[in-house]
Amino acid sequence: MIYHDVETAPLAELRTVQDERLRETAVHAHENVPFYRDALDAAGVAPEDVGVAALDRLPFTTKEDFREEYPDGLFAVPDAEIRRVHASSGTTGKPKIVAYTEGDLDRWRSVMARSLAAAGIEPGDTVQNAYGYGLFTGGLGFHAGIEALGATVVPTGGGDTARQLTMLEDLGSDALACTPSYCLYLAEFADERGVDPRELPVSTVTIGAEPFTDPMRAEIEGALGVTAIDVYGLSEVIGPGVSIECAHAQEGLHVWEDHFYPEVVDPETGAVLPEGEEGELVLTTLTKEALPVLRYRTGDVTSLTREPCACGRTAARMDNVTGRTDDLLVVRGVNVYVSQIEAAMVEFEAVAPHYRIDLRREGTMDTMAITVEHHAGYDGSSERLRERIAERLGASLDVAPDELTVVGPGEIERTEVGKAKRVYDHR
Numbered sequence: 001m002i003y004h005d006v007e008t009a010p011l012a013e014l015r016t017v018q019d020e021r022l023r024e025t026a027v028h029a030h031e032n033v034p035f036y037r038d039a040l041d042a043a044g045v046a047p048e049d050v051g052v053a054a055l056d057r058l059p060f061t062t063k064e065d066f067r068e069e070y071p072d073g074l075f076a077v078p079d080a081e082i083r084r085v086h087a088s089s090g091t092t093g094k095p096k097i098v099a100y101t102e103g104d105l106d107r108w109r110s111v112m113a114r115s116l117a118a119a120g121i122e123p124g125d126t127v128q129n130a131y132g133y134g135l136f137t138g139g140l141g142f143h144a145g146i147e148a149l150g151a152t153v154v155p156t157g158g159g160d161t162a163r164q165l166t167m168l169e170d171l172g173s174d175a176l177a178c179t180p181s182y183c184l185y186l187a188e189f190a191d192e193r194g195v196d197p198r199e200l201p202v203s204t205v206t207i208g209a210e211p212f213t214d215p216m217r218a219e220i221e222g223a224l225g226v227t228a229i230d231v232y233g234l235s236e237v238i239g240p241g242v243s244i245e246c247a248h249a250q251e252g253l254h255v256w257e258d259h260f261y262p263e264v265v266d267p268e269t270g271a272v273l274p275e276g277e278e279g280e281l282v283l284t285t286l287t288k289e290a291l292p293v294l295r296y297r298t299g300d301v302t303s304l305t306r307e308p309c310a311c312g313r314t315a316a317r318m319d320n321v322t323g324r325t326d327d328l329l330v331v332r333g334v335n336v337y338v339s340q341i342e343a344a345m346v347e348f349e350a351v352a353p354h355y356r357i358d359l360r361r362e363g364t365m366d367t368m369a370i371t372v373e374h375h376a377g378y379d380g381s382s383e384r385l386r387e388r389i390a391e392r393l394g395a396s397l398d399v400a401p402d403e404l405t406v407v408g409p410g411e412i413e414r415t416e417v418g419k420a421k422r423v424y425d426h427r
Contacts, residue, residue: 003117003149004110006258007313011306014314017258019051021286026050026058029292032076035069036294052261055284056272061296066096066236075099077290087135088235095135098235099290105144107287111241111256112145118254118313119206119229120247121175123150128167128202130178131209132158137239138209142177145241151175158182161189168200175204179333180212180220180228184364187223198225204247206231208240210330212320217250219364230320236296237283243318249310252317259287262316263295264304267325278303280325281318299325329359329423331366334399338422341370344392350378350385354412361427369403376409 002008006017026047029036039059040047050058066074071094075082083102087095100108121127127146131138139157146153154171156164158178164186167173176183183205187197202224208231220228232253233240242260243253255262263282264273273279281298285291300321309317329336338357345351352373360367370393374385386406394400413421 001117001120001122002312003114007114007118007254007315009314011314014257015052018261018286021258022052022055022261022284023048023050025284025286025288025292026294028076028289029294033074033292035065035074036292039294055261055263055295058284058295060270060282061293063096063236063297063299067094070094071097072099074291074293076292077101082290086137086140086235086239088137096236098137101289103289104238104291107259108141108238108241109144109148111238111259112141113148114256115231115241115244116145116149116151116206118244118246118311119175119231120204120227121146121149121151121206124152125174126152126154126171127175127177128154128156128164128171128173130156130158130164130176130182131240137233137235141233141239141241142206146177161186165190165193165195168202169195172201174201175206176202176226177206179209180207180216181210181332181364181366183207183220183228184216184223187220188364197223200224202226204229206244208232210333214320232318232321234283234298234300237285237293237298238288242283246309246311246313251309252305252319254309254313255304255316255318257315259285261286262304262318264302265297267301273303275305276303278319281321297325301325329357329368329425331359331368331399336368336397336399340396341393342422344389344396345372347392348385348389350374350380351389352376352409355422356412357423359423359425359427366427367402368399369405370401371405371407371412373407373409373412382406 030040030047043059045057081101082099084100086098129142131142133139143153143155154167156167190197204227206229212230217228227247229245231240231244233242243255245253261284264279265282267280281300281302283296285293302321303319304316306316345355352375354373356371358369386404390404
């Protein structure tokens with residue numbers, strides 16, 4: 001279902017819209033955000049001259065910029081015009097704070113409704129929303145989009161799988177929104193309770209917030225008898241709704257280019273890469289008021305194509321995200337930063353500066369095992385130290401390690417040349 005005419009607009013028409021909105025965004029950011037005023041002036045870029053063809057003249061925005069400008073240094077409107085604040089987890093204990101005007105919320109609802117329509121969800125359908133509600137953007141982003149589309153939302157939020165299953169059965173939900181790993185867990189949970197997952201009423205699942213591969217798609221679709229649609233977004237840009245696969249083709253995620261301009265750059269040099277080449281995704285907002293973002297380095301690894309899609313949409317499509325350029329780990333749909341774990345380790349004098357993280361997939365679920373060393377001079381109880389570390393990690397991480405082991409000095413392999421290897425991803 002085509003939700004908005006711009007989805008099938010000729011590229012020349014779309015480019016005119018992009019150029020106009022990009023100039024407005026650059027001028028807005030230059031006039032109202034000291035960070036961007038300084039960055040644009042330093043680059044010798046006049047905001048009124050900005051266009052898509054010369055976008056690479058603009059400076060990048062990074063996660064470090066969000067941290068340094070915490071909490072509201074990147075806001076472009078007075079507090080009186082802000083209607084909502086969300087937050088994304090950060091590596092230093094401080095979240096990345098994002099804000100929305102009423103206009104921003106309207107546009108977010110619109111792009112989410114457009115996304116859901118592309119996923120095959122129709123007005124009148126019932127959608128069970130199992131993303132978390134709160135400071136993270138997933139739950140409320142989907143909630144508002146479902147309502148804007150004219151569908152019915154069941155706001156179950158994350159967890160309580162028994163209730164999720166009951167609601168799916170009793171309300172006859174047509175669609176489910178959740179992470180891919182939770183989707184698989186729900187199927188296992190239903191099967192263990194004598195419910196055939198394929199007999200559930202759900203026909204579509206929109207999944208995001210963690211890496212999603214074609215083998216996982218096949219497993220989800222086979223386990224539940226559904227069409228699994230990948231959705232992408234991030235809080236710093238708007239939240240979910242930046243791009244999504246169409247149910248018609250399921251061949252790449254359509255980026256809503258009238259609101260978010262995509263580039264792929266070399267992670268090392270920052271040079272813009274040609275179509276089809278894999279690199280780091282960079283996004284520029286074209287319509288954000290409270291928090292305009294120029295050339296944001298997402299850290300997500302993907303590629304772009306402008307080849308026509310069988311569904312008739314003309315916007316660029318991004319491939320499924322294949323990895324990260326930074327230290328972010330995604331475990332069961334939850335963000336875990338290596339630096340968060342390291343920060344917890346250094347608080348203990350008894351713990352040596354050596355640790356190891358092992359990520360595995362057991363069945364369809366991610367597991368995380370952490371191994372740490374105690375100092376040679378430590379003569380206390382390893383079990384007591386383990387309990388103290390576990391308590392500290394529980395306070396700083398949103399997902400607890402499945403295993404935590406304390407070993408003696410020298411038992412963790414050392415790296416003699418190059419960077420120390422901390423993370424071993426066996427998935």
